[in-house]
Amino acid sequence: MICSGRLPGSGAAVRIEFESRIAAVSAAASEEAGESFLAPGWIDLQVNGFAGVDYNDAATPHEEIGRSIRALRATGVTRFFPTVITGPFERMAGALANLAAARARIPEGESIEGLHLEGPYISPEEGPRGAHPREWVRPPDLDEFERLQEAAGGLIRLVTLAPEWPGAVRFIRALVNRGIVVSIGHTQAAGAQIRAAADAGATMSTHLGNGAAEMLSRRANYLWEQLAEDRLTAGFIVDGVHLDTPFLKVALRAKGLERSLLVTDAAAPAGCEPGSYRLGALDVVLTAERRILLAGSRRLAASALSMDLAAGNLMQLAGLTLAEAVTLATVNPARAARIEGRQAGLVPGDRADLVQFRNELHAGGIRIEKVFVGGNPCDTRSR
Numbered sequence: 001m002i003c004s005g006r007l008p009g010s011g012a013a014v015r016i017e018f019e020s021r022i023a024a025v026s027a028a029a030s031e032e033a034g035e036s037f038l039a040p041g042w043i044d045l046q047v048n049g050f051a052g053v054d055y056n057d058a059a060t061p062h063e064e065i066g067r068s069i070r071a072l073r074a075t076g077v078t079r080f081f082p083t084v085i086t087g088p089f090e091r092m093a094g095a096l097a098n099l100a101a102a103r104a105r106i107p108e109g110e111s112i113e114g115l116h117l118e119g120p121y122i123s124p125e126e127g128p129r130g131a132h133p134r135e136w137v138r139p140p141d142l143d144e145f146e147r148l149q150e151a152a153g154g155l156i157r158l159v160t161l162a163p164e165w166p167g168a169v170r171f172i173r174a175l176v177n178r179g180i181v182v183s184i185g186h187t188q189a190a191g192a193q194i195r196a197a198a199d200a201g202a203t204m205s206t207h208l209g210n211g212a213a214e215m216l217s218r219r220a221n222y223l224w225e226q227l228a229e230d231r232l233t234a235g236f237i238v239d240g241v242h243l244d245t246p247f248l249k250v251a252l253r254a255k256g257l258e259r260s261l262l263v264t265d266a267a268a269p270a271g272c273e274p275g276s277y278r279l280g281a282l283d284v285v286l287t288a289e290r291r292i293l294l295a296g297s298r299r300l301a302a303s304a305l306s307m308d309l310a311a312g313n314l315m316q317l318a319g320l321t322l323a324e325a326v327t328l329a330t331v332n333p334a335r336a337a338r339i340e341g342r343q344a345g346l347v348p349g350d351r352a353d354l355v356q357f358r359n360e361l362h363a364g365g366i367r368i369e370k371v372f373v374g375g376n377p378c379d380t381r382s383r
Contacts, residue, residue, distance in 0.1 A: 001375060004028045005038035005356050007346075009323035014038060018352035020375040025346055036369055039326045040345055041078025041353035042307040043333040045158060045235065045261070046116055046207065048083050048279055049268035055082040056280030058094025062102040069108035071271055073378040075306040076329075076368050078353035079113040079339065081158055083265075086119030086132040087280050089144060095280070096152035103155070110374055113339055114157030117148065118206065121161040121171070122186035127213030128162070128222075130186055131294050131301040133281060140171035156180065158337060160206040162187035163197035176201030181337055183235075184226060186211040191225040198231040204336055207265055208234040209243045209251060210300070227254040233336045235263040238313045239305040241291055245317045257324055261332040262310045267292055267302030308357070312365025322359050 004015045013033035017024040049055045053068035072080060084095045096115060103109035123129050124137040140161060149156050159175055160183045161168065172182050184197055185206025205226045212223060226232055234255050236243060242265075243251075252260055264270070269277045269286035276295065277284050279302060283295035290304045311325040320328075334342035341351045352375035358367045371378040 005036040040330040042076040042329045044080040046263040051271040054268040065102040066106040066108040076355040081116040083116040093151035100153040115155045116158040118160040123162040128188045130211040139165045160185040164189040172200040205234040233259045264305040270304045308366045
């Protein structure tokens, strides 16, 4: 297979030859590349569901999971972490087992790089807890986690937790020793607790700026502490709803672009018409303004974002260049989640996960043209 386009940074025209992996990257004639850009496929580390499909339901048919993955691919996402949120053990284990089985059985399963466990070891307090159901929040339990990991077939690669729980440092060390990435999130930890978590091996912050109280101390709070901790790479939901633009700009400057990445935190209503949906045990509503709210409230429950829109929003709202936005959607999440073969960009030997697109900010953002997963072309009409 051969695909041509321009590099987002230099604008240089290139030709990529590939099968399942990239075989060669060479210069191409300008007319061959045209106005299209080429980049590694997007990586999304936090997806609760998409296209009407809920990943937190153990009864979700595998065919529906496959359909949702095809819809994700049409937005440029080639690898992602389905995310299971706080709930009773049986529901969480069932959802994890269902996702693991789908990964093994459906053709689209190769896009499931790993699984993200967001909870139940988070803050029980209003604000930091976010939309997670309080009755199922609980302290870190290594025995329970091992049983969840067994249900997931060993696929849990990322865990979000609040480090203020007693025993959290020991728990973080145990997960890191198992090769699992630990992310701080849905927390009201003090600075010393955040630093202790980083000492124990925590390396990420989950959707920083969200899952937080409305009112915080202006001098000392868990957002400032995570922004100041250089050992943490932060994920951001850039949909124009979850974060105010001034905070987004300041947070990107504080973390530095090398320690920042995009996530969508998308849920089942993403890519759908406004209406009522489910997120695990939660009833949620997608409004006409593309906000996903807990039913009967104004509280955000997740996002209706897609990664192509997130990258476009990052340029429009934060003033980043195309190359910078692409890095936050590709190489940075691969490095943060330790995804092999995706950490260097478009280089020979890496997996042939490619996206060809137009940068049309004047018309609303990035327009996906072609997507390849492991060298295989995807249907970009599935969105």
